[in-house]
Amino acid sequence: MHDYMHSDASNQRPRFVGYVRVSTARQEENGSLEAQAERIRQWAVARGMQPVSIHAETASGRGSVDEIRRPVLHEAFREARQLGLPLVVTKADRLFRNVAEAEGFMRQCGVPVISIGDGGEISEAVLLATVRKGECSVNNIVRGTVAALEGRREAGVALGSRGDNKAAARASARVRSDKAHALVQRIARFLGEDPGRQKLTDAELAEALNHAGIYTGRNRPWTVPALRRPRRSALEILRMEAEPDDDNPYKDNPNFGRF
Numbered sequence: 001m002h003d004y005m006h007s008d009a010s011n012q013r014p015r016f017v018g019y020v021r022v023s024t025a026r027q028e029e030n031g032s033l034e035a036q037a038e039r040i041r042q043w044a045v046a047r048g049m050q051p052v053s054i055h056a057e058t059a060s061g062r063g064s065v066d067e068i069r070r071p072v073l074h075e076a077f078r079e080a081r082q083l084g085l086p087l088v089v090t091k092a093d094r095l096f097r098n099v100a101e102a103e104g105f106m107r108q109c110g111v112p113v114i115s116i117g118d119g120g121e122i123s124e125a126v127l128l129a130t131v132r133k134g135e136c137s138v139n140n141i142v143r144g145t146v147a148a149l150e151g152r153r154e155a156g157v158a159l160g161s162r163g164d165n166k167a168a169a170r171a172s173a174r175v176r177s178d179k180a181h182a183l184v185q186r187i188a189r190f191l192g193e194d195p196g197r198q199k200l201t202d203a204e205l206a207e208a209l210n211h212a213g214i215y216t217g218r219n220r221p222w223t224v225p226a227l228r229r230p231r232r233s234a235l236e237i238l239r240m241e242a243e244p245d246d247d248n249p250y251k252d253n254p255n256f257g258r259f
Contacts, residue, residue, distance in 0.1 A: 012050070013048055013049055013050040014047075014048070014049045014050070015049065015050050015051070015052050015083070015085055016044070016049060016050075016051055016052065016080075016085050016086050016087070016088045016114070017051070017052050017053055017054075017055070017076055017079050017080040017083070017085050017086070017087050017088070018037065018040045018051045018053065018054035018055065018076075018087075018088045018089070019054070019055045019056075019057070019072075019073065019076040019087055019088070019089050019094065019095070020033050020036035020037050020040070020054060020055070020056050020057070020089070020090065020094060021033075021036075021056070021057045021058070021059060021061065021072075021073075021094045021095075022036075022057075022058055023058070023059070023060050023061065023192070023238070024058065024195070024238070024239075025058055025195065026239075027058075033056045033058070036090045036094065037054045037056065039090050039116065040054060040088055040089075040090060040116065041054075043088070043116050044088075051088070052079070052083065052085065053076075053079065055072050055073075055075055055076035055079075056072065057070065057071075057072035057073060058195070059072075059073075059195070060097075060192035060193060060195070061093060061094070061095070061096055061097035061098065062097045062098050062189060062192055062193070064101060064193060065096065065098075065101045065102075065104075065105050069193060069194060073095070077109050077111050080111045081109070081110055081111050086111065086112040086113065086114050086121065087111050087112070087113050087114070088113075088114045088115075088116065089113065089114070089115055089116070090115070090116050090117055091115055091116070091117040091118070091130075092113075092115045092117070092118055092122065092126075092127050092130040092131060093130065093131060095113070095127070095131075096131045097131060098131070099128060099131050099132045102127065102128055102131045103128060106124050106127065106128070113127060115127070115130075118130060179217055180217055180230075183216070183217050183230065184230045184233045184234050184237070185234075185237070186214055187209065187214065187230055187231065187234040188233075188234035188235075188237040188238055190208075190209065190212065190214060191234055191235065191238060192238050198235065198238070202224045202227055202228060202231065203224050205222075205227060205231060206221075206222035206223060206224055206226075206227050209222050209227070210222055
């Protein structure tokens with residue numbers, strides 16, 4: 001373990017760099033970023049520590065972690081590395097939800113990571129195992145959600161209500177992916193990698209998908225009529241995947257409020 005927990009010569013409190021992330025602007029508006037930051041502050045108070053800064057980012061954790069898509073993540077690690085301090089997050093999945101990207105990033109980051117939800121400093125192996133578990137969970141949700149949404153749409157049920165979300169979640173444990181579901185999942189991943197893509201018109205998105213080599217199930221270029229339904233399903237997946245971030249981050253901590 002690293003020696004960052006000890007005070008320096010000037011008798012200052014031990015310091016760290018914080019990082020918080022949500023997937024969508026909606027979560028940011030609902031206060032999820034501030035809730036994560038407050039949890040980090042409360043954790044620090046309980047341990048006599050002090051954040052140098054808490055970096056906040058709105059970006060998908062499933063896509064690329066290059067500096068263009070995740071600039072704040074790079075900024076937080078850079079500051080921690082320059083100051084020789086640990087990076088603190090509420091949960092490991094705030095950093096990544098993609099094992100391949102996490103492996104590449106962690107090889108060259110050189111910064112100890114503390115995950116409050118995982119009980120303290122975590123090794124690279126533990127971090128990757130946690131990310132892998134979260135990635136599998138998300139992929140299962142996506143496969144089940146696509147099938148559930150399609151089934152309810154065919155039955156004439158309007159999508160988007162909380163009741164419908166619960167029904168889709170229940171169905172997710174009983175279904176498997178097929179070619180059409182995998183395609184919608186790929187579109188969802190494409191949209192999630194860059195939130196700006198979600199604002200494109202149908203025509204613009206069709207052009208972007210074709211340019212990226214993501215074609216229809218029949219391996220043909222997308223047209224606006226062909227794209228509308230899978231796009232709606234993909235956006236619904238992103239919305240439903242993001243909802244757990246709105247949960248109260250303190251609910252699983254029996255000691256919250258006792259500091």
